[in-house]
Amino acid sequence: MSTNTFSDTEHQILEAALLEFSTHGRQGARMQCIADRAGLNKALIHYYFRNKERLYEEVFRYVFQRYFRRLGETLRRDGDFPTVLRAFINRYLDLLNENPALPMFLLREVSEGAPVFSRRISEIVEISPDGMPYLLLQLFAKASSSGEIRHTDPFQALISIMGTCIYFFAGFPIFAALMPELQDRREELVEQRKEHIFELVYYGLKPRTE
Amino acid sequence: MSTNTFSDTEHQILEAALLEFSTHGRQGARMQCIADRAGLNKALIHYYFRNKERLYEEVFRYVFQRYFRRLGETLRRDGDFPTVLRAFINRYLDLLNENPALPMFLLREVSEGAPVFSRRISEIVEISPDGMPYLLLQLFAKASSSGEIRHTDPFQALISIMGTCIYFFAGFPIFAALMPELQDRREELVEQRKEHIFELVYYGLKPRTE
DNA sequence: ATACGGTTTAACCATATGGTTAATCTATTT
DNA sequence: AAATAGATTAACCATATGGTTAAACCGTAT
Numbered sequence: 001m002s003t004n005t006f007s008d009t010e011h012q013i014l015e016a017a018l019l020e021f022s023t024h025g026r027q028g029a030r031m032q033c034i035a036d037r038a039g040l041n042k043a044l045i046h047y048y049f050r051n052k053e054r055l056y057e058e059v060f061r062y063v064f065q066r067y068f069r070r071l072g073e074t075l076r077r078d079g080d081f082p083t084v085l086r087a088f089i090n091r092y093l094d095l096l097n098e099n100p101a102l103p104m105f106l107l108r109e110v111s112e113g114a115p116v117f118s119r120r121i122s123e124i125v126e127i128s129p130d131g132m133p134y135l136l137l138q139l140f141a142k143a144s145s146s147g148e149i150r151h152t153d154p155f156q157a158l159i160s161i162m163g164t165c166i167y168f169f170a171g172f173p174i175f176a177a178l179m180p181e182l183q184d185r186r187e188e189l190v191e192q193r194k195e196h197i198f199e200l201v202y203y204g205l206k207p208r209t210e
Numbered sequence: 211m212s213t214n215t216f217s218d219t220e221h222q223i224l225e226a227a228l229l230e231f232s233t234h235g236r237q238g239a240r241m242q243c244i245a246d247r248a249g250l251n252k253a254l255i256h257y258y259f260r261n262k263e264r265l266y267e268e269v270f271r272y273v274f275q276r277y278f279r280r281l282g283e284t285l286r287r288d289g290d291f292p293t294v295l296r297a298f299i300n301r302y303l304d305l306l307n308e309n310p311a312l313p314m315f316l317l318r319e320v321s322e323g324a325p326v327f328s329r330r331i332s333e334i335v336e337i338s339p340d341g342m343p344y345l346l347l348q349l350f351a352k353a354s355s356s357g358e359i360r361h362t363d364p365f366q367a368l369i370s371i372m373g374t375c376i377y378f379f380a381g382f383p384i385f386a387a388l389m390p391e392l393q394d395r396r397e398e399l400v401e402q403r404k405e406h407i408f409e410l411v412y413y414g415l416k417p418r419t420e
Numbered sequence: 421a422t423a424c425g426g427t428t429t430a431a432c433c434a435t436a437t438g439g440t441t442a443a444t445c446t447a448t449t450t
Numbered sequence: 451a452a453a454t455a456g457a458t459t460a461a462c463c464a465t466a467t468g469g470t471t472a473a474a475c476c477g478t479a480t
Binding site: 030031032042045050051052067 | 466467468469470477
């Protein structure tokens with residue numbers, strides 16, 4: 001059940017399910033819609049994934065295992081604080097830009113009490129000191145204690161950096177509804193955003209001389 | 211339908227519905243659960259709000275009208291850039307802390323294509339130059355042109371400040387699942403966060419002399 | 421050619437759930 | 451006290467939807 005080799009058909013189902021789940025939520029998702037999206041018969045989904053709940057779990061794991069792994073990679077490379085920080089931000093924004101539905105998928109799960117995330121957390125994210133969350137905390141903790149940034153709670157910094165990245169994608173539709181002209185500038189704004197976040201976080205945390 | 215005077219019963223329904231909708235989403239919400247939560251008969255909900263869709267719309271408007279209005283208030287008061295910035299951050303975090311379910315409610319709606327938000331946008335948020343989004347953009351635009359902060363796209367700043375505030379509440383459960391010790395520090399972290407975000411944004415945007 | 425295992429499908433079933441209805445209760449007016 | 455209108459309830463209905471099943475399809479080995 002935790003194998004990662006999926007057939008073509010399974011992949012089609014997973015991709016369709018990801019879209020359906022992230023736009024309509026676990027309960028709002030319709031098996032028939034997933035089947036239609038994937039161009040397959042509904043019974044096939046049950047054949048491969050038994051039921052909606054297991055499909056959801058499989059999609060969730062399938063997607064976020066990769067997501068957290070790719071995010072963590074950037075933190076394991078050598079480099080000084082600003083270099084690693086920049087790499088993390090760029091990777092994060094690229095990941096989100098490739099699949100803007102992911103944050104909502106995760107946030108939805110979490111707002112429902114994160115039953116699947118909690119139950120299968122060990123498969124999804126490394127909780128060890130070599131996993132993404134801990135490495136990111138470490139990044140700030142080290143820079144903080146070496147004096148490269150001012151004394152900062154690493155947790156606050158973690159929330160800030162992830163929030164500034166995620167909210168661009170999660171909140172974009174809100175502001176696009178208010179200011180339609182943003183829609184066309186989207187790609188440009190993503191690139192601009194990399195620089196903006198880096199400067200905000202780096203210079204926002206740097207010790208002040210005055 | 212857009213009156214704001216609700217009877218006790220209606221209020222109970224609205225509050226119960228808000229909880230149910232924000233944890234389970236529009237489709238996942240169950241009319242029976244809302245009735246149970248409110249301690250009322252299910253048919254009463256239909257009596258007052260006709261059907262699920264209209265109930266959802268009413269709750270949505272009821273909640274976010276107030277939310278955006280209270281957020282906008284802080285931007286209409288006099289004061290220099292850091293003062294207004296601080297007031298906005300504090301108000302925002304207090305609002306979210308009072309009702310941590312709100313961001314998810316809004317984000318869910320948005321990820322479903324924001325049909326209700328779009329349709330009733332004019333009742334929910336002032337789109338005029340005196341409304342919250344525009345005032346916040348103005349705040350940064352003015353500070354930017356007066357040289358108080360370095361040249362910055364106001365939209366990027368808007369996303370950053372809202373993202374850092376919201377994500378604390380939206381993402382908190384994720385990190386609380388990974389680091390259980392955070393749960394007890396929540397209130398303390400909210401207060402600490404006000405200062406953290408202010409410093410990050412203010413000093414992150416300030417012109418650099420070096 | 422045929423038998424067989426894995427895959428795919430149309431048709432079907434059971435049930436959860438949104439919504440209705442008709443009766444009852446309650447308070448206010450006359 | 452009778453009447454009226456609004457509020458509330460239990461019982462019910464229709465249907466959407468998750469899930470099942472049995473048959474058909476298809477490639478491959480014998």
